[in-house]
Amino acid sequence: MSADALVRELRRELDDGGLRGSFLVSELRTGDEIGIEPELRFPIASLVKVPLAIAVLDRIRTGALDGAERLLVPPGGVTTPGPIGLTRFRHPATVAVDDLLYLSTCLSDSSAADALFELVPPAEVAASMRALGLPGISVRHTMRELNDTPADRFGTAEAHLAHSLAIGAGTAGRGHPVPQLDVTRANAASARELAGLLRALWTPSAIDPWVAGRVRGLMADNVLRHRLAPDFSSDASRWSSKTGTLLNLRHEMGVVEHADGQSFAIAVLTESRVPAISQPGAEALMARVARRLRDHLRGR
Numbered sequence: 444m445s446a447d448a449l450v451r452e453l454r455r456e457l458d459d460g461g462l463r464g465s466f467l468v469s470e471l472r473t474g475d476e477i478g479i480e481p482e483l484r485f486p487i488a489s490l491v492k493v494p495l496a497i498a499v500l501d502r503i504r505t506g507a508l509d510g511a512e513r514l515l516v517p518p519g520g521v522t523t524p525g526p527i528g529l530t531r532f533r534h535p536a537t538v539a540v541d542d543l544l545y546l547s548t549c550l551s552d553s554s555a556a557d558a559l560f561e562l563v564p565p566a567e568v569a570a571s572m573r574a575l576g577l578p579g580i581s582v583r584h585t586m587r588e589l590n591d592t593p594a595d596r597f598g599t600a601e602a603h604l605a606h607s608l609a610i611g612a613g614t615a616g617r618g619h620p621v622p623q624l625d626v627t628r629a630n631a632a633s634a635r636e637l638a639g640l641l642r643a644l645w646t647p648s649a650i651d652p653w654v655a656g657r658v659r660g661l662m663a664d665n666v667l668r669h670r671l672a673p674d675f676s677s678d679a680s681r682w683s684s685k686t687g688t689l690l691n692l693r694h695e696m697g698v699v700e701h702a703d704g705q706s707f708a709i710a711v712l713t714e715s716r717v718p719a720i721s722q723p724g725a726e727a728l729m730a731r732v733a734r735r736l737r738d739h740l741r742g743r
Contacts, residue, residue: 446477449739453479453732457713460728464713467634468736471645471698471706477736478634485712486629487580488589488687489551490637490694491568494582496548496661497644498563498571499540500654508562510541516558528552548661551686553586560585565630575649579636581629589623589630589689623689634710637696641708645698659683662697670726671711674734675699691715693725699737707737 444452457464457479465485467478502508517535528546529536530553538546538555540562546555560568569582622628632640642648644655644662662683668676670693675682684697696710713729715722 444739446739449735450477450479453735456728457732460725461716462713462725462728463716464711464729464732465634466712466733466736467638467708467710468733468740469638469642469708470740471642471708472704475740476638477739479732479736481635481638481710482633483712484626484631484633485694485714486624486626486689486692487632487637487712488630488689488692488694489553489556489586490632490685490687490696491582491586491630492547492551492556493640493658493662493685493696494568494572494577494580495556495559495563496544496658497575497650497654498568499544499559500657501571501651502563503540504651504654508540510544511539513537513539514543514558516554529554529558544657544661545664548658548685549664549666551667553589556586575643577636577640577643579632580640581626581631583628583630584623621690624692632712634696634712637710637712638708641696641698641710645706645708659698665697671695671697671709671730671733674730675709675737679703691718693722693729695729701741705741707740709733709737 465480465483467476467481469476499508503510515535515537516529518532528550543555543558546552547559565582565584572578572580572582643650644658662685663681665684667686670686671684672682675697679702681700682697684695687694691714693715694712698706698708700706711729711733713725715725717725
């Protein structure tokens with residue numbers, strides 16, 4: 444099947460499943476790529492924790508920060524609503540900067556990320572991305588601001604109302620009355636820009652090799668493996684990634700490294716038209732589409 448025919452078929456599958464997405468799969472050695480609306484920008488939710496990790500680690504490298512420095516994170520202090528990590532702690536915790544990086548990147552602990560954002564604010568993370576030649580990755584706000592959405596004001600039984608608002612209130616230009624879903628106000632990027640970030644982490648680039656190696660290690664230890672990982676993890680491959688979720692948005696970006704030497708950067712950003720919190724079918728569909736794109740390149 445030709446690339447054009449495959450993309451048309453996969454677009455239909457996504458539409459039938461209630462999804463629209465920005466997909467890009469790029470072979471790191473050759474630069475060959477295939478995608479679906481790869482330039483379409485989305486709010487990136489927790490994917491911003493990878494640029495944050497890069498900025499923090501670069502300051503550790505230069506001595507501006509100490510990875511062993513311990514920060515006191517009290518309940519009700521630097522906290523962000525979330526199901527795991529420091530938000531669930533009942534007592535003050537003293538956590539080293541290096542360990543906050545683990546919690547933020549590998550567990551997607553937004554409270555840990557906000558503790559790091561206090562050390563390196565969003566504007567400085569954005570400046571780091573520009574300095575690395577990745578200006579399309581917009582970093583504008585913390586995780587605390589990200590999670591202040593209508594979903595946090597409705598009860599669990601009314602969460603579908605927040606999702607309905609998220610689905611129905613956007614504009615053709617990707618604007619939205621919910622600022623976290625407006626690409627001109629939110630942390631935002633396209634699949635192409637995120638694939639470029641992955642390429643910069645996995646191949647020689649402006650990112651310092653020590654920093655890149657640490658971030659690759661954190662992404663390899665990601666514990667959230669329910670989305671794309673089932674289609675890219677095996678005994679003959681290594682999947683390193685970061686997920687992002689907000690209201691009707693479901694994202695993941697990562698690199699699959701095969702035992703035969705081929706490696707692929709994969710960036711997937713999706714929005715659902717279904718007003719539901721739990722959508723395992725959408726998770727499976729986005730993974731299946733990403734794998735078929737990868738398989739097309741791998742089969743060349």
